[in-house]
Amino acid sequence: MSFCDRLAIPESLLRVKVDEPIRFADGLLDFEEDVVVLRSFSYVSHTADAQTWEMHRLVQTATLVWLEGHGRLDEVRERFVHHLRNAFPTGQFANWPVCRILFPHAKSTAEQKPVNPSALIQWASVMYHSAWYALEQGDLNDALGTATAAITARSQQLGAEHESTLWSIAMVVSTYRSQGRWKEAEELEVKVMETRVRVLGGEHPDTLNSMANLAATYWNQGRWKEAEDLISEAAEASGRVLGKTNPDTLGRTYAFHQIGRHDDSQPVKKCCDATEE
Template sequence: MANLALTYSDQGRWTEAEELNVQVMKTRKRVLGAEHPSTLISMNNLALTYSDQGRWKEAEELDVQVMETSVRVLGAEHPDTLTNMNNLASMYMNQGRWTEAEELNVQVMETRKRVLGEEHPNTLTSMASLASTYWKQGRWKEAEELDVQVMETRKRVLGEEHPDTLTSMNNLAYTLKGQGEDNAAIVLMESVLQLGRRVFGPQHPHITSSLATLNEWKLENIKMSN
């Protein structure tokens, strides 16, 4: 039922997704208990359904409840707790509540560095999330420092053609563009496109999106030079 609800969410069928998520959550609460990890997952899924509809207050109430329960039951450094904190940070970001999002992202990143190590995929995901928070605020230099660090580490640990590495390269290209470093952004996006075609194939949505962005940037450059 939870998997079917996720399928509905992916299709934007929010009402059907919400009905199933509520049913799963209530049943798990009754059968497993309110603090069972599976129950918390159900609550998180329902919160995501609310977020997708812009129902921030309902989403926040569930996300905070899940995070606080996870901290109490599993501990502040448990991977599930950190994931729940990350979810709450994402929800704050979607609302433009940058300070709250940044505080949580920093906390998650520092904990994952200490517990998992600086090169763990989850740590790098946290660093990328924090960079995104900076990017949204126009804090380009701080975003760039993190984006470069994540990209270089992923290249070394995962390889240049790993999807996560390509995502990092894409993020850095946007950060460079935001600072007015148009030529560097275009060169990097060209690399993303070249590697991405080899990894995903020429018709993949990621590739068509990157190509559209690259063409737009090049056109802007031509107009500016004229």
């Protein structure tokens, strides 16, 4: 509880499985017994929802001090990060109810960066998923902050060219685009695309996705010809690799036509034979 946001702490986050005891370094403590003790001293209390808890601010602070004094701070922090990583889903629409409950605790975790490399990778995943949810909710400042934190941690632990690092950069790009910061978005998108071309190959699906995103950024800056050339290349390769009827291929073909209509110097034309009959 000490690493959570002190309000509305979901019980599901406090135990791996219901009624399964949690093992600490100095013995076996049962969750239910612990809660009885904490409630008897009014250290924690149920909210209106019987499945969530609140912890007094002073109790939370005192517990952190106690853990640090007994050399247990890193151990418990890492366990909490592990549980939160397993509980926090992606930011897709279907997951919003769960994300909404866990998001305050992810924000609290942003200030509790672990030292252990494996825990740090899990922490970065929490940051990435929380950035995804924040972006979907239009909370652009939180999205940018947590996505940037994920980039830093993943670059350190996995490398600058690791796919997880590139996805974190792409999350920052999406945030920049939502803020209308097209030039900054373009610079990062070019970096991601060039890295994927070098590491994954020019026709890897992730590379093609980067090409399509960069084309959209060109389009939003009124750079019709650059956008048209790039989306045409992505559509051709997508047709070869994914098939003519693949949703991504069809989407890129449609985007090609839409971009062409905005380029007065270029007539609207069919996409390449690889993507259209």
